[in-house]
Amino acid sequence: MDEVIRQYFDWDAARPYLPDLARGFWVTIQIAVLAEVLCLVLGMLLAVARQAGRGARGRAGRIGGAVLRGIAVAYINFFRAVPALLVLLLMAGSFPFLPIPVVKDLTTFQIAFLGLGLVYAAYIAEVYRAGIESVDRGQTEAARSLGMGGGQAMRLIVLPQAVRRVLPPLMNDFIALTKDVALVSVLAVPDVVSVARDAQSVTFNSSTLVVAALFYLVFTLPLIWLLDRVIAREKRRAGRGDIVTP
Amino acid sequence: MRKLLWVLLIAVLALGAAACGDDDGDEGAASTPATSTTADLGLLTPGTLSVASDIPYQPFEFFDPGSTEAKGFDVDLVTAIAGTLGITDVQFVDQSFDSIILSIKQGRFDMSASSWTITPERAKEVAFGDPYFSANQAILVQEDSTVASLDDLEGKKIGAQRATVGADLAATVPGAEVLRYESADDAFNALAQGRVEAAITDYPVVAYASAQKPTLKVAAEVPGNLALGLMFPKENAALLEAFNTGLETIKADGTYDEIYAKWFGEAPAS
Structure with missing residues (x-):
C-alpha cells in the first residue's frame, strides 16, 4: 500500500517539477484554444459548403454546389476516419522537407494546433450540420419568400438558430479536443503530458503524471459543469416553448 | 442485416478462440525443453527468456523491414549467453524505453537488453549485470554544422531520446533546450529537419546513423566511457549471476x- 501511495502521490518527487508542469499546461491550453478557433471557423465553412447548391436555380449553381459539397464531404470523411495521432505524425515528419515556403518553416507547436484543428474541424462540421438540418425547411422558405438570397437566408436565419442548438455538442468537442492535446507529446512539444513523462523518466515515479491529470481536471471539470448547466437551461427553455420546435 | 451481424460475431469469436489455442500450443512446446537446467533461473515461463528492449536502436537492436525478428548486437549477445545456459527460446519484446525500468521492477520480463548505460540512479531501481560494452556519448549534427563540442551547443536546441543518458547529458549544457523524443530515430529525424541543432546518444548508434544518412555527421565524442549492462529485476539474483x-x-x-566484429566491423579494444 505504501508503494502505491509513493508511486502516485509522492509530493516530494513532484514538487521540483511544478513550475515545469505549469508551463507545460499553459502550452496545452494555448494549443487547445488555437486549435478550437481554427476548427470552429473551418468547421463552419465545411458545414456550409456541405449544404451548397441546395435549391440553386441555374445549372452553374447546381454544378458548383455539387463540387463544393463533394470537397466538403471528402474532407470530413477523411479526417473522421484517420487517427489524429497519424495526422500529427504525418505533418511533423514531412513538412520541413517540403519545398513550400510557409509550410516548411512551421514549428512543431504550430503543427500541433494546426493538425488538431484540421482533424476536429471535421467533427465540428458534422455538429454544425446536425444543427443546420434541424432548422425547419419552412424557415428557409419563409426567408426566401421575403426576398433573401440563399446565402443570406443561411447566414441570417438558419445559422443563428443552428449554432445555438448545437452549443452543448460543440462544448463537448472542445473538452475532447483539450484532452487530445496530450497526443502532441510525441512531437516533443512541451505540453503538460510531455513534461510529466520527462520527469517520470528521471524519478521513476508517476506522481508528476498525477499532477498533470490534476491540471486537466481543474480545467475540464468546470467546462463539464458549465456544459451540464447549458443543457439543463436548453431543456427548461424547450419546456417553456421559447424555441420554436416544429 | 441481422444474419450478417451473427456471422461476423461468430467469425470474431472463432478467431479469438483460435488465437488462444495457438498460445496454448506455444506454451506447451516451450515448456517441454524446460528441463532442470533452466528451472533454477526463475524464468517467468520456464524455458523461455523474455527480454524487454526498445526497438529500433541500431545497431544494438532493430527489425529489418518486413521482419518481426529482432536483430543486432544486444540480440546476438543475449542469445549467445542464453545458449550457454541451455535457454534456446529468447523472446525480444519491443517496449518504450522510458517504461522498461518500471516493467522490470514489476517483474513483467525476465530481463532487459536495450543498451542500458549503468547509472547510479537506475541501479537503485534495478540490478545490472557486469558491463558488456563501453561507449562514449556522441553528438550528431547536420553535415554543414560547425558544432565541434558540447560547449558549442550552449543556448541551442538539442534532441535526445526520453529517459536516456544522452538526454541527461544534453540537460547539463548551459541554456540549452532539450527536446525529448520517443526514440533515437525521432531525434535524428528532427535533426535532419533542422528542428534541433544536434542529437546526443551512444557513440555506436550515432556512428551508425551518420553512416546510414549522408546528411548527418558525427561532430564529437563526449569523453567518459560509459559502461553498458544487461538489466534484471533485483529479486532474481540467480539469473543475473548466470548471465555474468x-x-x-x-x-x-x-x-x-565474433559478435562484436559482426556489428561494429572491428575487434573490440581490450
Whole structure:
C-alpha cells in the first residue's frame, strides 16, 4: 500500500517539477484554444459548403454546389476516419522537407494546433450540420419568400438558430479536443503530458503524471459543469416553448 | 442485416478462440525443453527468456523491414549467453524505453537488453549485470554544422531520446533546450529537419546513423566511457549471476569478439 501511495502521490518527487508542469499546461491550453478557433471557423465553412447548391436555380449553381459539397464531404470523411495521432505524425515528419515556403518553416507547436484543428474541424462540421438540418425547411422558405438570397437566408436565419442548438455538442468537442492535446507529446512539444513523462523518466515515479491529470481536471471539470448547466437551461427553455420546435 | 451481424460475431469469436489455442500450443512446446537446467533461473515461463528492449536502436537492436525478428548486437549477445545456459527460446519484446525500468521492477520480463548505460540512479531501481560494452556519448549534427563540442551547443536546441543518458547529458549544457523524443530515430529525424541543432546518444548508434544518412555527421565524442549492462529485476539474483558467468564464457571462447566484429566491423579494444 505504501508503494502505491509513493508511486502516485509522492509530493516530494513532484514538487521540483511544478513550475515545469505549469508551463507545460499553459502550452496545452494555448494549443487547445488555437486549435478550437481554427476548427470552429473551418468547421463552419465545411458545414456550409456541405449544404451548397441546395435549391440553386441555374445549372452553374447546381454544378458548383455539387463540387463544393463533394470537397466538403471528402474532407470530413477523411479526417473522421484517420487517427489524429497519424495526422500529427504525418505533418511533423514531412513538412520541413517540403519545398513550400510557409509550410516548411512551421514549428512543431504550430503543427500541433494546426493538425488538431484540421482533424476536429471535421467533427465540428458534422455538429454544425446536425444543427443546420434541424432548422425547419419552412424557415428557409419563409426567408426566401421575403426576398433573401440563399446565402443570406443561411447566414441570417438558419445559422443563428443552428449554432445555438448545437452549443452543448460543440462544448463537448472542445473538452475532447483539450484532452487530445496530450497526443502532441510525441512531437516533443512541451505540453503538460510531455513534461510529466520527462520527469517520470528521471524519478521513476508517476506522481508528476498525477499532477498533470490534476491540471486537466481543474480545467475540464468546470467546462463539464458549465456544459451540464447549458443543457439543463436548453431543456427548461424547450419546456417553456421559447424555441420554436416544429 | 441481422444474419450478417451473427456471422461476423461468430467469425470474431472463432478467431479469438483460435488465437488462444495457438498460445496454448506455444506454451506447451516451450515448456517441454524446460528441463532442470533452466528451472533454477526463475524464468517467468520456464524455458523461455523474455527480454524487454526498445526497438529500433541500431545497431544494438532493430527489425529489418518486413521482419518481426529482432536483430543486432544486444540480440546476438543475449542469445549467445542464453545458449550457454541451455535457454534456446529468447523472446525480444519491443517496449518504450522510458517504461522498461518500471516493467522490470514489476517483474513483467525476465530481463532487459536495450543498451542500458549503468547509472547510479537506475541501479537503485534495478540490478545490472557486469558491463558488456563501453561507449562514449556522441553528438550528431547536420553535415554543414560547425558544432565541434558540447560547449558549442550552449543556448541551442538539442534532441535526445526520453529517459536516456544522452538526454541527461544534453540537460547539463548551459541554456540549452532539450527536446525529448520517443526514440533515437525521432531525434535524428528532427535533426535532419533542422528542428534541433544536434542529437546526443551512444557513440555506436550515432556512428551508425551518420553512416546510414549522408546528411548527418558525427561532430564529437563526449569523453567518459560509459559502461553498458544487461538489466534484471533485483529479486532474481540467480539469473543475473548466470548471465555474468555466461558473459565470461563467451568472452573466453571468442564468441563475444565474433559478435562484436559482426556489428561494429572491428575487434573490440581490450
